[in-house]
Amino acid sequence: MKICKNCGSDLVRTKRLDAHDHELGGLRVRLIDSAVRVICEKCDQRAVLIPEHEGLIAAAAIGRVMMPLKLDGSEIRFVRKALGWTAAQLAERIDVTPETISRWEQGHSAISPKCETHLRIVAASTLSELAPAIDVDLMKIGKMQVCSVRESSEPVLMEFELVKVKQEHQKAFSWDTMDEGHMARAS
Numbered sequence: 277m278k279i280c281k282n283c284g285s286d287l288v289r290t291k292r293l294d295a296h297d298h299e300l301g302g303l304r305v306r307l308i309d310s311a312v313r314v315i316c317e318k319c320d321q322r323a324v325l326i327p328e329h330e331g332l333i334a335a336a337a338i339g340r341v342m343m344p345l346k347l348d349g350s351e352i353r354f355v356r357k358a359l360g361w362t363a364a365q366l367a368e369r370i371d372v373t374p375e376t377i378s379r380w381e382q383g384h385s386a387i388s389p390k391c392e393t394h395l396r397i398v399a400a401s402t403l404s405e406l407a408p409a410i411d412v413d414l415m416k417i418g419k420m421q422v423c424s425v426r427e428s429s430e431p432v433l434m435e436f437e438l439v440k441v442k443q444e445h446q447k448a449f450s451w452d453t454m455d456e457g458h459m460a461r462a463s
C-alpha cells in the first residue's frame with residue numbers, strides 16, 4: 277500500500293503515464309508507459325515516480341553514445357557521471373589529460389573524433405550491465421559516422437520504455453531504448 281508523503285493518508289491513487297518527459301542531468305528523456313503518477317485523494321499531493329532510476333541513467337548514457345550525433349560538453353559530463361568516474365579516471369581510460377576532459381565538458385574545445393569513438397565504446401561496454409535490455413553493438417559504434425552539425429541547441433530527446441528482462445534466471449525490469457525511428461528531437 278502506498279502512503280502519501282505529505283499527509284500520511286493511504287488514499288493514494290496511481291496511474292501509469294503514457295508518456296512522461298524527464299530531465300536527467302542535462303539530457304532529456306521521454307518515458308513511454310513507464311513512469312507512475314501518484315495522487316493523494318486527501319490532500320491532492322501529486323508526484324511522479326520513476327522506476328529503476330539508476331538503470332535509466334545508464335540507459336540514457338548508452339542511448340546517447342549509440343546516437344550518431346557529436347557529443348557536446350554537457351553530454352560528455354553526463355556520460356562520465358553515469359560511469360561514476362572522475363575526470364582523472366575517464367582521462368586515464370581514454371588516454372588524455374584530465375585538463376582535456378575539463379575543456380570538453382566546459383565547451384572550450386570539441387572532442388576529437390578518435391577520442392569520441394573511444395569514449396563511446398568505453399561507456400557503452402562499461403554501462404551495458406546496468407541496462408541489459410539494450411542491445412549494445414560496439415562494432416557499430418566503432419564504425420559510426422558521427423554528424424557534427426546540430427539542428428538546434430535544444431537537448432536531444434530520447435525515448436525509453438521499461439521492459440522485462442531475464443537475468444540469471446530471474447525476471448527484472450530494465451530500460452530499453454525505443455527503436456531509432458522513434459528518436460525524436462526536443463521541440
Ligand SMILES: [Zn+2]
Pocket residue numbers: 280281282283284285316317318319320321
Ligand atoms: Zn496526502
